[in-house]
Every structure is written in C-alpha cells, then in structure tokens.
Amino acid sequence: MADGRMAKDAFIESVRLMPHCTQANSVRASWATQVASLLSPVADLFTADGTPQRIDVQSVHDNLRKAFLQSVSDSCSSMTMSYLFHTGALNRATYTPAVHLRAVRYSRMRNALSQLRTGSHWLRVRTALWERGKTLARHERLCSRCDRGEVDDEFHMVWNCTALQQQRCDHAALFAGMPADASMQQFLQQQDQVLLAGFALACRKECRRLEGD
Numbered sequence: 001m002a003d004g005r006m007a008k009d010a011f012i013e014s015v016r017l018m019p020h021c022t023q024a025n026s027v028r029a030s031w032a033t034q035v036a037s038l039l040s041p042v043a044d045l046f047t048a049d050g051t052p053q054r055i056d057v058q059s060v061h062d063n064l065r066k067a068f069l070q071s072v073s074d075s076c077s078s079m080t081m082s083y084l085f086h087t088g089a090l091n092r093a094t095y096t097p098a099v100h101l102r103a104v105r106y107s108r109m110r111n112a113l114s115q116l117r118t119g120s121h122w123l124r125v126r127t128a129l130w131e132r133g134k135t136l137a138r139h140e141r142l143c144s145r146c147d148r149g150e151v152d153d154e155f156h157m158v159w160n161c162t163a164l165q166q167q168r169c170d171h172a173a174l175f176a177g178m179p180a181d182a183s184m185q186q187f188l189q190q191q192d193q194v195l196l197a198g199f200a201l202a203c204r205k206e207c208r209r210l211e212g213d
Helices: 008-020 031-039 057-073 078-087 097-104 106-119 122-132 154-160 161-169 185-189 193-210
Strands: none
Touching: 008 031, 031 057, 057 193, 078 106, 078 154, 078 185, 097 193, 154 193, 161 185, 161 193
8 A cells, every 4th residue: 555545554553563462362353463364374474573574465366366266175065065066166267256147137037046056045955954853864855846756956956857847848948958967067057147047047936836935
C-alpha cells in the first residue's frame, strides 16, 4: 500500500502490538498475528530478529492457491470428495468458476445443477444423513421412487431410475451421444450446460413431487 493509507498505518501499529498480544487464540490475536499465521507457511515474513519483511504479493498469491488446491484434493469430507468425483482433479491451470455459473442464467436451473455437481442435493444418498435416528450406511440409502433396489445417488438418477424416464425423454439430446459406460464426470462436463441444468431442475421437481415434498 502507499504510505499514508489509514489501513496501512493501522496494520503497522498492529505489527508493533504482536509481541504483546496472545497468540493462543487466533480469534483474539491481533490483526497482524492472524495475517502472519495465514501467510507464514508460504512466505518468509520476518528476519531472525523479528523485523517484518516486504513480500512478493503475486508469489504469495500463487503459493496460497497451490496450498488451497492441495488441501481440497487431500480432504476427507464426503461432499468435497463428491465434488472431486464429478469434476476431476483440481489444478492451478483449470481452477476457475464452473462454466454453468456463467452459462445458465435462470437461477433455479443453475442452483439445481450446482447441487448435483457438489453433492448437496435432494437424493437419498445425501438426505439420509439428515434423518433422525441411526444414520443408514450408504448401501442402504435406496431409491424410493422406483423398484430397482439401487442406491439413490447421482448415477442412479441420471441413468437408471425408472420413475424419471420421462425426464430423460424430454432431454434426449443429453443422452444421444453419450456412451453406455459414461461416467458422471463425463456426463456433467461434456454437455451443453443449459440443457444439463434444465434436466437437473426437471429431475429435482419430479423427485420432490413423488416424495410429497
């Protein structure tokens, strides 16, 4: 920042307070202490005697992004793993907002597709986690709309649920060029995103209608 900026002056004063402030609780730590805690893994912020150093902002930005992508890739969170399963491995070159966020203008369609892509959706493989009582094992979260006896997950909804056959027929263009062994990742990434979002919304509506929601 340029000299004279109030934010810069305040931060410099916060740096001076660092030796006198607690670091045990990050919420109560000084502003500069919290910033240093965030940046220290990716930048040399101080000399041996504790003097603050100027940093290369772009280099720190790149290192933080790299660290973030690595932490996401290593996550054991079920929803993060679901997202990675649908989108593929993250890398710095391709980590950009999903195409459908810009291509799909109608918010309800965009929301439905986003839910499907991130695993935060209306299918029982997810909603069973919210039910009271003992949490069902994944293989027990079966589809209640049809009698195929399959887990109610994204793949079942897209390809196999007989209760959603009309929705597939209404969006036949999505299935015309897809191989029989196509993965969910292929289905979500190789389609026209507007058509795909329309299909996701139609399936969500029908699932909720059948389940009386």
